[in-house]
């Protein structure tokens with residue numbers, strides 16, 4: 070049986086980048102045959118020192134988001150990262166077989182340094198904690214966005230080093246990217262990569278006036294509708310492509326390219342975009358409201374998930390301790 074595992078940081082409300090790049094494929098895969106573990110990476114979130122109350126709220130919001138988008142907790146194990154402290158023990162065991170050089174090569178760490186962030190040790194060793202997350206559950210497949218592939222490859226290296234020293238303890242995981250390549254980098258309202266840290270994001274459950282306001286912020290130019298235009302350079306079309314059926318998308322592109330009297334203006338596209346986003350997320354928004362109204366049920370789901378996840382991680386931890394002579 071194939072074991073799937075992935076996690077997402079509770080670093081704020083999830084946006085379209087998180088949805089198309091990560092959450093959507095997690096939810097879709099979770100309905101396939103196999104074993105599924107999905108967790109809210111709250112230990113990881115500490116690397117950016119969030120306010121405790123905020124962290125508590127984001128953890129719940131992220132769990133609700135998974136469930137509202139269709140993750141079935143009967144079929145997939147949904148849990149909080151920190152409910153499985155055994156992964157921090159595994160992190161130590163893996164730290165002792167990991168060279169500094171491996172971590173120093175991490176793109177995401179280097180990017181953060183370049184942006185002027187003062188790193189803490191946690192941020193530096195984050196790939197080891199992530200490797201422990203993956204290896205603790207004997208994951209075969211790790212569905213992630215492009216920026217996380219290197220971290221999964223590091224987990225492969227760490228598993229290999231440990232196994233070479235102490236025998237076959239860890240299972241080799243493989244990363245899996247979203248099938249649709251254009252989902253690897255969802256643009257933000259300004260055309261740059263959508264990210265919470267750039268303030269160019271839209272919350273997946275945004276609706277009504279705030280949604281209209283967000284869509285109005287999508288950058289356009291001042292060319293009139295009659296001008297024939299290359300669809301490739303039009304950010305609004307990039308957004309429409311995410312939500313409308315392919316035939317409708319082709320039709321928008323054709324009309325934009327043709328120009329003339331029947332050509333749509335940016336206002337038309339914005340109106341359609343708001344409408345289709347509202348429709349796309351309407352069922353999930355309704356489920357979110359139901360889940361928020363029953364916090365005890367959410368607690369039960371997360372506790373049940375933690376129990377199952379912990380049993381699995383404990384078995385791996387015990388295996389690893391025995392192998393390296395600590396048992």
Ligand code: ADP
Pocket residue numbers: 077078080085086087088089090091213214215216217252253254255256262263264265266
């Ligand atoms: P943010 O940049 O908003 O803080 P994260 O780094 O927490 O987002 O990303 C969480 C997950 O969402 C990762 O798996 C990442 O690959 C995916 N992701 C984030 N932004 C995008 C984007 N703009 N396009 C595609 N995937 C994204």
Ligand code: TRP
Pocket residue numbers: 074075076077078110113198199202203211212213217
């Ligand atoms: N690092 C991932 C992110 O920032 C979240 C994460 C933590 C993760 N541990 C993981 C993803 C294990 C996959 C597997 O999005």
